[in-house]
Amino acid sequence: MNSVLIISGLLATFSPLIYLYKLSKKAVRPSILSWFGWSVLMGISIFSQVVSAGWSPGLSIVVVSASGCFIIAFSARYIFRQYVVEKKDMVYIYTGAGCVLVYFLFNNEWLTTALAIFADFLMAIPTLRAAYKNPSNEKSLNWPLALSAWTLALFALCFNFSWINALWPIYLFSFNAAMVFFTYSRIKPETSGQIMDTMNTPVSMMVTGDLKIENC
Numbered sequence: 001m002n003s004v005l006i007i008s009g010l011l012a013t014f015s016p017l018i019y020l021y022k023l024s025k026k027a028v029r030p031s032i033l034s035w036f037g038w039s040v041l042m043g044i045s046i047f048s049q050v051v052s053a054g055w056s057p058g059l060s061i062v063v064v065s066a067s068g069c070f071i072i073a074f075s076a077r078y079i080f081r082q083y084v085v086e087k088k089d090m091v092y093i094y095t096g097a098g099c100v101l102v103y104f105l106f107n108n109e110w111l112t113t114a115l116a117i118f119a120d121f122l123m124a125i126p127t128l129r130a131a132y133k134n135p136s137n138e139k140s141l142n143w144p145l146a147l148s149a150w151t152l153a154l155f156a157l158c159f160n161f162s163w164i165n166a167l168w169p170i171y172l173f174s175f176n177a178a179m180v181f182f183t184y185s186r187i188k189p190e191t192s193g194q195i196m197d198t199m200n201t202p203v204s205m206m207v208t209g210d211l212k213i214e215n216c
Contacts, residue, residue, distance in 0.1 A: 004156040009064050011149035015142040016068030022140065023072070023080050032073045032083045033093055037123045039070035041116040042168065044100055045109075049164060052109040058165040061153045065172065086126075093123075109164060117171045124175060131182035139183040147176040 022028045043066050046059055076083040098119075103112040131138040150173040157166050 004152050008061050008149045008152035008156065011145050011152070012061050012064045012068065015146040015149065016072055018140060018142040018145065019072060020075055023076055023082055026080070026082050028140075029082055029084050030072060030076050031086065031126055032077050033085060033090070034123045034126060035069045035073035035076070037093055038120055039066045039073065040100075041120045041123075042066035042069070044103060045113045045116040045168065048103060048107075048109040048112040053164065056160075056162065056165050058153065058157050058160070058162070058169070061149065062168045113164065113167050117167060120171070121175075128175075128178060128182070131179055135183045138179070143176055143179040143183060147173065147180050150176060 019028065019030075023030065042062055046062055046066065049056070049059065102115055106112075127138075150169050153169045154166070154173060157169060
């Protein structure tokens with residue numbers, strides 16, 4: 001199981017590195033609210049699980065993923081200064097803050113994790129919407145790498161299965177599978193100009209909103 005987790009962790013590490021490379025080349029323009037929100041939500045969930053049930057090796061890849069999200073948000077804001085902030089993204093931040101408040105009120109790892117995943121899903125709406133509407137712009141090797149990482153993580157959990165530890169891997173497997181499907185299975189022709197990349201957090205099938213055309 002440990003070898004599988006190590007491979008999974010390496011794949012999960014390569015995924016944000018590829019995105020950071022694209023960011024350094026100004027090929028993408030991430031929504032830092034989403035990336036930062038992902039890291040905070042996963043961090044709160046990890047904390048609640050460790051406090052309630054102790055450390056589990058299955059949490060290691062979630063830690064890697066949360067760290068990757070934070071590094072991307074920090075790099076986009078302070079190193080490359082290539083990011084976007086939209087007022088509509090604040091809705092997802094408020095929802096995430098509400099989930100954190102619920103955790104401190106009830107102190108239940110199941111409720112905290114479920115609400116964190118739900119909030120993460122809401123914050124992923126811009127990313128999924130962008131991938132659905134402009135798949136060629138969002139296509140990147142980091143999606144299949146992340147999908148492979150979470151597939152291995154789920155496989156490793158089979159040796160010592162726990163539903164509370166499986167919630168994040170199942171969710172993130174589904175999110176990355178959706179991104180792979182949108183970006184690799186339904187490529188649209190390139191449009192004049194590039195579309196804003198709003199890669200930040202959890203999954204969403206709300207793909208009918210309009211996207212602002214910007215230079216990525």
